[in-house]
Amino acid sequence: MKVVSDKFDVFNNYVIADHMAKKHFPGNNFVLKEMVDVLLQLSDDDIDPEDLMLGGTDTSGITIEWTTHEIVRHPRALARLREELDTPDFALEDCNAAGYDIAKDTIIFLNSWSIGRHPDYWDDPYEFKPERYLRGREISMTGQYFTLWPFGSGRRGCPAYTLALRLVRTTVANMFHGFNWIFPEGMKARNICMVE
Secondary structure, three states, X not given: OHHHHHHHHHHHHHHHHHHHHHHOOOOOOXXXXXXXXXXXXXXXXXXXXXXXXXXXXXHHXXXXXXXXXXXXXXXXXXXXXXXXXXXXXXXXXXXXXXXXEEOOOOEOOOOHHHHOOOOOOOOOOOOOOHHHHHOOOOOOOOOOOOOOOOOOOHHHOOOOHHHHHHHHHHHHHHHHHHOXXXXXXXXXXXXXXXXX
């Protein structure tokens, strides 16, 4: 861990030094372009720029560390937590769902793979059609409707789905905005192999 931390420090210091050099280069009409430049401008008040860049990471890490510490120190809290996490999804009472009678305490398993490819919900479910998601709020990725569940649902849903959505959208948009993606000469789309 120490080696990784040291390498991270070296990298951060390199980025900071590079931006500082650009800022103070003679004859350069420096314009703030990147977040690092903004943070460095704030650091002119004797604030360590590394502290500004790493503050969010450090506080989250410390919070996780201390939460884990306290839960482990309190066996009843740990037992309650394990009970909550290990509880399967089950029917709380006898009910009928989609014409099926479901008895109380029946474990419920929803097949999100099948739901995501169901022709009642999706036109041409096996075709790549990203425009199907541009219909607006008809499609929810939060698991409130049974048409799309990329992040699960309820208390077992992905806690970082909003971060994931923003990260994927931004990354894909930047990749296609910044680069002209073409196949090498002689290669066809059918030749792409995604096997790992």
